[in-house]
Amino acid sequence: MDTIVLLADQDEYGVFAPALYEHNEALKVVLARSAEELMAYDAGLLAGARLIAFASSVIVPVAILAALGHGAYNFHPGPPAYPGIAPAHFALYDRAVEFGTTLHVMTERVDDGAILDAQLFPIVPGTTIVALEAQTYSVLVRQFFAFADVLAAETGPTAARPSIPWGHRKTTRRLYRSMCDIPLDISQDDLDRRMQAFGANRFGMVPTITLHGVQFRATLDPASDSSA
Structure with a gap:
């Protein structure tokens, strides 16, 4: 090498x-x-x-x-x-x-x-x-x-750890996008979790609600406390 x-x-x-x-x-x-x-x-x-x-x-x-x-x-x-x-x-x-x-x-x-x-x-x-x-x-x-x-080094890493498996779910952009698609009947807990995890505009995607063909992009209100 x-x-x-x-x-x-x-x-x-x-x-x-x-x-x-x-x-x-x-x-x-x-x-x-x-x-x-x-x-x-x-x-x-x-x-x-x-x-x-x-x-x-x-x-x-x-x-x-x-x-x-x-x-x-x-x-x-x-x-x-x-x-x-x-x-x-x-x-x-x-x-x-x-x-x-x-x-x-x-x-x-x-x-x-x-x-x-x-x-x-x-x-x-x-x-x-x-x-x-x-x-x-x-x-x-x-x-x-x-x-x-x-x-x-010439030989490189060789000692794999077969006791550590990969998780069964492989996350993708499509899955990320689906998590940003907020259903109208979402629970408060699920909404809070999605906003915490997916509200940072990664890949240009943020949590979005679609109502009568109109999309509303969700943002956190700094004056509110969603944990209350």
């Missing part, structure tokens, strides 16, 4: 590339921020490369996964129980008592490969989506640094 392709943003590359160099000075670490940038790398580079994705929403093309000579690994910003997109949002909606991060092998199916490590932490009651995602990101960064040495 002579190259690591880091699927992340520019700021993350500036932090993680030096950490990888520290463990393998002979490495070349290159950045990709999109599927298009991944596809721009030639077959020769990919044959000698390992891909590391960090909190990325990019779906890696199957052709890229097949071309990589040293595997692909993903740092997922959610625990194994929450594969898919926006895991923190669904965990808050479910009133989960713990959350975490996952390092796993990448395969053709999203969040489906062998799990190498999972870091779990309790969700403090009253935690907001912003706070939960910030805490998760911090844990994910620490997890990256903990595995930087093996990721930079």
Whole structure:
């Protein structure tokens, strides 16, 4: 292995590339921020490369996964129980008592490969989506640094943890959109949970009520206390 392709943003590359160099000075670490940038790398580079994705929403093309000579690994910003997109949002909606991060092998199916490590932490009651995602990101960064040495090594991570299975429900944009579609007969409790989890305008979607063909986008009233 002579190259690591880091699927992340520019700021993350500036932090993680030096950490990888520290463990393998002979490495070349290159950045990709999109599927298009991944596809721009030639077959020769990919044959000698390992891909590391960090909190990325990019779906890696199957052709890229097949071309990589040293595997692909993903740092997922959610625990194994929450594969898919926006895991923190669904965990808050479910009133989960713990959350975490996952390092796993990448395969053709999203969040489906062998799990190498999972870091779990309790969700403090009253935690907001912003706070939960910030805490998760911090844990994910620490997890990256903990595995930087093996990721930079020729052999790479090999010890999967078969005792940790993925959750059965894989969250998608379609599921997220359906959670933002508020039925007229919704209970107060369910509405409160949806507003807490899905009211942050992720993917340009917010809880919406449709009445007689007219859509009403729901927002929280700062003067009210929905828990009262």
